[in-house]
Amino acid sequence: MPSAYLMRTIVSTLLLVPALAIADVYRWTDDDGTISYSQTAPADRPSEQVITPPPPPLDENAVREIRQLIQSQRDGSLAREQQRNEQQQAEQIRQQRQENCRIAKENLQLFQDNPNRRFMDSDGSFQRLSEEQRQQRMIDLQQQVDSLCQP
Helix, strand or coil: CCCHHHHHHHHHHHHHHHHHHCCCEEEEECCCCCEEEECCCCCCCCCEEECCCCCCCCCHHHHHHHHHHHHHHHHHHHHHHHHHHHHHHHHHHHHHHHHHHHHHHHHHHHHHHCCCCEEECCCCCEEECCHHHHHHHHHHHHHHHHHHCCC
8 A cells, every 4th residue: 555655745746736737838940940849938939829628627536536545544544552551551561560579579579588577566666467467468478479460
């Protein structure tokens, strides 16, 4: 499928060609008998203006086809951009899940490696968890790891 740039170039060319055909053209014969054409009349010899016929009208089917091609290019570009955005969002979600998994594993490891770790209460005092509380907290953390670290 042609690129959008190519399609714009084609349409621009189709629109400019009739304007070029409207320019004045002059015809004259030089001293050697050679017939010459120019956009400006020579000052030193007689010339005649060549009347050019108007360009043929644009074929409506061709114009419609070009417009459809341009629209399909735009649609394709939008679809690719949307797909790229969806992939970026999926990648961001994947990275966030990996980070959450890493943090959950670290928290579990801290509880497993430090049985006498102290924690701050809501009133700001420090206390140690009982073994039962610690085991329950490790179960909760393991469940977090299991849910966050799924592929």
